[in-house]
Amino acid sequence: MTAILRDDDLSLEPTTGSDEFIGFAIVIDGERVGTVALRPEERKAGSIRWNVGADNLGVAIRALRLALDHAFGELGWTRVEARIPVDRENDIRxxxxxxxxxxxxxxxxxxxxxxxxxxRLVDDPPVFSRDGFISILNAGLPTKRIISxxxxxxxxxxxxxxELTYKDEWDLPGGVVEVGxxxxxxxxxxxxxxxxxxxxxxxxxxxxWLPAWRGWDDACIFLFDLGVVDSSITEGMDLQVTEIKSVQWCDPESVRSHGALAATELLDAVEAGGLAPYREAPLQT
Structure with missing residues (x-):
C-alpha cells in the first residue's frame, strides 16, 4: 500500500478501486478537496491527471509536486506527462x-x-533553480515566425x-530562419x-510584420539589401527544384503582375522611399 504523501497541511491519501491508476485524494486539514492520479506506462514513464477545481491553483501545484516527487522517487519513473484541454488554462498553468x-x-x-x-523528466533541473525556471519559461513562451x-x-x-513550386505568386528570394x-x-x-x-x-x-493570411500564421519579414549584381548571375544559379521553378528579373510592372501581394506591397513601399525601420503590412484578402 502506498504511503500517505505530505506537504505541511496538505496530504495525498491513497485511494482504491482501479488497477490502472495510482490514485490519491487531496486532503487539507482533514477535508477532501480533490484528486490526483498517476498512470503507469511503458519504459518507466507515466501520465498524471488531477481534479481540484478551477479556483484552487495553489492546491493543484502543491499536489502535483508531491505526486511528481513520488513518481520519480518511489516509483522510479523517468518521464511524467500530462495532456490538458487547451481551454483549461489554470490546469495548464x-x-x-x-x-x-x-x-x-x-x-x-x-x-x-x-x-x-x-x-517532466527525472533529470530536468530543479523547479526552483535558475536553469529550471528558464527552461520552463522558454518552453511556454510564444514564438514568432521569422522570414529573411x-x-x-x-x-x-x-x-x-x-517562381515557386508551392504557390502561384512569385516572391523575393529567402526563407524561414531556423531556431537559434x-x-x-x-x-x-x-x-x-x-x-x-x-x-x-x-x-x-x-x-x-505580416498578419495571418490564407492559413499561414503571422510572421515578421527581415528585408535585407543584397546590392546590385550583373543580370547574368542567374545563368549560373543551381536552383533547388523542390521549391524553385525559376528566377526572374522583374521591373515594377512585372512585380505587380506576378508578385505575391505582400511582396508587391513591400516593394512599392521601398520604391516610394522613406521606409520606416519597422512597418506593418496591411491585411491581405
Missing amino acids: AASISGLRREGITRGAGDDPDRALLA QGLLRDEQGRVLLC EAPAVGLVRELQEELGITVEVQGLITVN
Missing part, C-alpha cells in the same frame, strides 16, 4: 509551475478538444523574384541552398 514543460499540442478530432502536452528575404537588383534596376539562427545568416544559407549563390548582406532595409 498549474502543470507548468509544478515543473512540467510544454512540448506541443495534440490535436483532437471532432468534439475531442485539442490538448496541451506537458512533461533579400532585395537583389541588376544593372537595370530590376528586382529578382523566384541570426536572420542575416539565415538569408545567406537560404540563397545558398535554393539558388546556389553566395550573397553579401549589405544592411537591413526594414522589418515587415
Whole structure:
C-alpha cells in the first residue's frame, strides 16, 4: 500500500478501486478537496491527471509536486506527462509551475478538444533553480515566425523574384530562419541552398510584420539589401527544384503582375522611399 504523501497541511491519501491508476485524494486539514492520479506506462514513464477545481491553483501545484516527487522517487519513473484541454488554462498553468514543460499540442478530432502536452523528466533541473525556471519559461513562451528575404537588383534596376513550386505568386528570394539562427545568416544559407549563390548582406532595409493570411500564421519579414549584381548571375544559379521553378528579373510592372501581394506591397513601399525601420503590412484578402 502506498504511503500517505505530505506537504505541511496538505496530504495525498491513497485511494482504491482501479488497477490502472495510482490514485490519491487531496486532503487539507482533514477535508477532501480533490484528486490526483498517476498512470503507469511503458519504459518507466507515466501520465498524471488531477481534479481540484478551477479556483484552487495553489492546491493543484502543491499536489502535483508531491505526486511528481513520488513518481520519480518511489516509483522510479523517468518521464511524467500530462495532456490538458487547451481551454483549461489554470490546469495548464498549474502543470507548468509544478515543473512540467510544454512540448506541443495534440490535436483532437471532432468534439475531442485539442490538448496541451506537458512533461517532466527525472533529470530536468530543479523547479526552483535558475536553469529550471528558464527552461520552463522558454518552453511556454510564444514564438514568432521569422522570414529573411533579400532585395537583389541588376544593372537595370530590376528586382529578382523566384517562381515557386508551392504557390502561384512569385516572391523575393529567402526563407524561414531556423531556431537559434541570426536572420542575416539565415538569408545567406537560404540563397545558398535554393539558388546556389553566395550573397553579401549589405544592411537591413526594414522589418515587415505580416498578419495571418490564407492559413499561414503571422510572421515578421527581415528585408535585407543584397546590392546590385550583373543580370547574368542567374545563368549560373543551381536552383533547388523542390521549391524553385525559376528566377526572374522583374521591373515594377512585372512585380505587380506576378508578385505575391505582400511582396508587391513591400516593394512599392521601398520604391516610394522613406521606409520606416519597422512597418506593418496591411491585411491581405
